[in-house]
Amino acid sequence: MKLTILNILKGGLVATFLFCSYLGFSQDQPTQINNNAITWMSWDEMVKAQETERKKVFLDVYTDWCGWCKKMDASTFLDPNIAAVMNSGFYAVKLDAEMKETLEFNGYTFTNPNPGSKRSTHQFAVSLLDGQLSYPSFVILDENFTRQHIIKGFQQVEPLLGTLLFFKTNEFVRYNQYLEKQEQIRKAQQEAAAAFQNN
DSSP states (O other), X not given: OHHHHHHHHHHHHHHHHHHHHHHHHHHHOXXXXXXXXXXXXXXXXXXXXXXXXXXXXXXXXXXXXXXXXXXXXXXXXXXXXXXXXXXXXXXXXXXXXXXXXXXXXXXXXXXXXXXXXTTOOOHHHHHHTTTOOOSSEXXXXXXXXXXXXXXXXXXXXXXXXXXXXXXXXXXXXXXXXXXXXXXXXXXXXXXXXXXXXXX
């Protein structure tokens, strides 16, 4: 019981910290963007925009028949804090996982193998999600189009806001560096222990 309560308290503290960090960050960052709504664009529009200004990319991989996708549009994506962070730190792209159009990117051509049939998944969506198709899914790419994170399922405002801030502020880079350092330490300890046992 104590462990459960402790985990709840920790979760609440993390959410509070992220939200307070956001409030402080947003007050320090003037923006020219209309933050009342997310500025959604197509994949091609985003690629073109990257030529002028490099940003991270938030991909909303959806389908027309997905009820939770529609719920995201009608709730979480309408939150002004989500819109403010999204517009200032990301290009927000709507990507229909069952689109019929051919998409060319980075020397590859992606198609829908059965564009005339119902619920045929586009190759680009399959590639983005590593074939693990569920909707909605959200993919975060860095400025070089390297996939950094996949988020699956409906998201409430506060968890999504924390995730967006984690990537927008490049905290994920520092976190990855920390994990790499911990892995190096673990390997060094294992090698030292193996060497001690062999002596």
